[in-house]
Amino acid sequence: MTTPAHANPIKRLFAHYVAYHAHGPLLLRYLSLLGFVGFPAFYLLRFTKSAAPYDDIAFRLVDAAICIALFFKDRWPQRLKPYYFAYSYLVVIVTLPLTFMFTSLKHGGGTIAVGNTLLAAFLVVFLADWRNMIVILTAGFGGAVGLYVLTDPDPRLPMDFLQRLPILLIVVVGGSLFKFALERATAEKVRHAYASLAGSIAHEMRNPLGQIKHSLESLRQSLPPPTAKAQAQTLGPEEVDSLYRHLAQGDIAVERGLQVISMTLDEVNAKPLNAQGFAYLSAAEVSAKAVLEYGYESQEQRTKVDLTVADDFLFRGEETAFLFVLFNLIKNALYYLPAYPDARLSIAVGGGQVRVRDTGPGIAPDLQRRLFEPFRSSKSGGTGLGLAYCRRVVRAFGGEISCDSVQGEYTEFTMTFPAVSTQEREAHRQSVIAKAKAVFVRRRLLVVDDDAALRKATRIKLAPLEAVIDEAADGRQALAMLSNFRYDLVVLDLDMPDMDGYAAAEQIRAGAAPANRDVCIVAYTSEPGPLARVKTLKAGMDGLVNKPCEQETLLHALCRALESPASRARLEQAQLSGQRVLLADDNAYNRKAVAAFLRRAGVEVVEADTGMAVMEMLESDPDPWSAILLDLNMPGMNGLDTAQAIRASTLPSRGVPIIALTAHSTTEMMDAARAAGMNDFLTKPVDASVLYETLRRQCSRESAGSAPAPAPTPVPGGGRLLDPQRLERYRDIGMLEELVADYVPEIERLVASLSAFAAARDLDGTRETLHSLVGLSGEAGAAALHGLARQVYVQVLQDRQLPAAPGWADPIAALAAQSVEALRGYSRAGLGAA
Structure with a gap:
């Protein structure tokens, strides 16, 4: 069993050193550069003075060499990078207290030698926390004395060293107190800045949150009275319209809140x-x-x-x-x-x-x-x-x-x-037309509007696209035409007699015109934007443009709709059919979910559970691969090691796009993935549309060799226990019951293991269990559990220690029990139990 870090004093001491440099690695880079230049340079100065009693050139060259190795951290092999801080610890001991004390003793003391030793001690004060400072100085000075005694035929302790020991003590203690005061002052400034920023954000968020609360209250009032009886309850047109209006207001408030957050982060980071x-x-x-x-x-x-x-x-x-x-x-x-x-x-x-x-x-x-x-x-x-x-x-x-x-x-x-200028404006118009023409040339479009004049105006605006443009005067005529011809896009008026645009879109998505069930639909309406946006989204439309509008606005809206996530997902599924993907993840449940999405798109999926298994498959299977999906956190040969091995091999698949899968995305992780030769980045739980888009992009090699894409933000649970959208995707592909039957026992097992590791204060066991729980709960659609587990997981990774509060794992266990029950109920009833 792994020894917990808190039970090993050496590991605990080293953890303080790592934490000290985790957010300020430049200290070590500056030390290494100073040492590489300074040790040889100051040796040359002695040629301008009288000969020194001891020639320390060998010592100085060794110090310069180990310093330059410390400087070029980014060029270290990936397998050695985990030992960087341990190596830096040794470099600090050797180059500062050991070197300066040893050479001072060999030189027989003297004012300059003693001053250099005091300077070395002062530098150590700023290169480590107080615990490791004591260890580094003790080890360095002790090692120097021991080496001096072993190598000098007549070892003597210079008296000026003994006389200046109080000064050395004052330097160490005074420097430590000065550094402590500086750190406290800096921390206080940071605390005040964060408090001011947090208070300001809270103030700005009151307005949108108040609007959301108002919208929810209005929604509650618009609902019919509750009843315990299983009976149908109907809403009149006014109530339905009121519900959509309040939902639109809530949607605006959410967007407003997100804008406040984005603005604040962008301004603070000067983005x-x-x-x-x-x-x-x-x-x-x-x-x-x-x-x-x-x-x-x-x-x-x-x-x-x-x-x-x-x-x-x-x-x-x-x-x-x-x-x-x-x-x-x-x-x-x-x-x-x-x-x-x-x-x-x-x-x-x-x-x-x-x-x-x-x-x-x-x-x-x-x-x-x-x-x-x-x-x-x-x-x-x-x-x-x-x-x-x-x-x-x-x-x-x-x-x-x-x-x-x-x-x-x-x-x-x-x-x-x-x-x-007029020339610039015309050039812009022609540019928009050219881009739209590249998208729509020779495609077939249907314009649906009960106003003949508006149909004609729309047709004129679309004429430069050189597309086939048909017209329909109402929803029923549109359905008839959609049943006879395959269209790429429908421009649909919403307010029409008999069958309006909403009803027509609902019929299209329900399969009334099978060949065009997934056609791109753009609403063309005079309804207020926010309200129409909510309604059109519910009706399964891909875009919205308000009329009247300029030609450029209309063309831009049509292009954007055709490239919307929903439209792209349908197109990408078709484009991915026949591709061959190797999927590696040590968690069978995560593999099962991702593989289900891929197979639904017609992808041939081969699964592996370790990095070694990936290498064996690539070596034994000569058939070409389209892409490789690698979990970063696998036992033994992890995803980064596997990617490096593939890129360094002579296998035919060494140039295949590699996509990283991880539950914890940071800038450092993305940099490591890029350095290992990976092409893109997906965050667990994997969203189907993001998976399709990423895989299509990499399979087409549009961005081959580029840096990993920023990790997409996981779809939030919206404050609910479960994520119905994810669960419904599983239901659509016929895997909901099977996945719930597999995932629920595994969630229960992981939570039991987490409680045991937490009670034993086992950091490594807790970290691995949290990692598995984050990935599994996200794939299972347990949104609230995923959010809480991920929050604790990130904290553990950043702090490198378990939460100090007793019983910290209990809320996770309680939420897991609720989630498990809700998942079982959702699977049985098929209702929005969340």
Whole structure:
């Protein structure tokens, strides 16, 4: 049985050293570079002075050599990298206390020698925590004395060393106290910064969370009265419309909250905007969209906001980022409405500017000068990050934002953008048309609208695509045409007599026109964006575009819909048919889930449970492979070792794309995967659409040899016990009951093992069990258990120790019991038991 780290004092001592350098590895890099240059350089200085009694060139060359090996950590073989910190520990002992004390003794002491020894001791103070500092100095000085006694024919202890021992003690103790005070001051600054940031985020999140709470309360009121009897309950059109409206409001609030979080993280990390994703935007369209989709607290707030367009203009930017800029400016203005009930907010577009003006309290002149600085806010409790982010976004677009305000009268923010010439605008239009034409040329499109004039206008906008364009005047005619011809995309009006767009989409997805069951559907509607977005998603549509709109907007929306996750998943499944994939994971349950998704797409899957088994299969099976999926955390030969062995081999499959599978994705892990020769990265539990897209991309070698892609965020459980979407995917492929029957006992076994390892304070056993539980619970759709287990797992990995709180594993066990019962009930009833 593995000895727990806390029971081994040497391991515990070394763990403190590793933790000390885990977030500051540059200390060791600087030491190694200084040693490599300094030891030979200072040796040369003695030629300018009298000859030294002891020639220490051999000692200095050895020190320089071991220092340069420490510097080139990134070039170490992967199998040696786990020993880097142990090697650095030895380097610190040898190059500082041992070398300086030994050479000082050999030189017979002296002021310079003693000073160098004191300097070495002082450096050790900053290279280790106090426990390891004592060990390093004791080992180094003791080793130096022992080596001196063994190698010198007449060993003598210089008196000036004895006389300066109190100074050495003062240097060590004083340096330690100074470092401790510095660390405490730094930690206090960090704590205050985190507390301020956390409080600010909490303040900003109150609004969207309050809106979500309001939406949930409205949903509750819209539901029919509860009953204990198993009887049908019906909702009238008004109730259904109310449910969709409140759901749309909640959706907006969630997006708003996510935007606050993204903005805060981007601003704190100074993350630049990716200019490659910029497009030419209509100032009038995005401003109207912001006014429409902003999450107002009440209808009264909405009536306070006016939008006027003197003349529209184009600017180059990114729509989501600019929408957030406007959302932030609207929020700041509406903040003062309760205290200024007569105040109004106007947004004006024209002359290459977007102006946001409110008639609220105004801003003091001294505050205006610092308004766009990070962590400056004109209102109590604000993050002070919003306006700094706004300025960074507008400047990234090539524009500028300014503020003009008179206290007691108004505040106006003006965003000015560089002019887009007629030539640039036309070039942009032609570029959009060219890109859309490349997607749709010779494809077949169906335009469905009961208004003949609008059908004609839409047809004219689509004419440059050189696609086959058919028309239908209503939903029934559309279904008839879909039954006779295979289409690539349907542009569908929602508000039509007899059979509206929602009913038509439902019939299409239900198989009323079998050849087009999976056709891409884009809603073309005048309904408000947020409400229509919720409804169209429910109806199985792939995109939404509001009418009327410009030609570029329509074409962009159609291209985006055809490349949406749902559309891509259907296309990718077809493209993956016939591919051959080797899947390696030591957890049979994880393999079973991923293999089921792959086989559903027509992929031939061969499974392995170890890295050695992968190498044996590649050596014994001459047939070509399309890709290799490797779990990173396998016993013995792990995923990184296996990938390195494949790339270094002479096997025909050495160039096959390799995709990493892991439950714990970090920048360090991704760097290690790239260094091992892996091409991409998937996070457990694996989402089917992400799996298909990644595998299709790698099999087509569109990004062969590129760095691993950022790990996708797992689909959250939405606060529910189970993830119904994942479970329904299993039901769709006929594996739900089988997987639940396999997964439930294994979850129970892992939780029992976790409790035992936690009670024994067995770090290694706990870490391995948590790793398995994270992967298994995610694949099983136990969303809440996956989230809690992953949170504890990440903490254990980062801290390299078990949680200190007694009974920390009990909540996991309790949640696992609830999840197991819910999974069994879901499997039996087929209902949303979550």
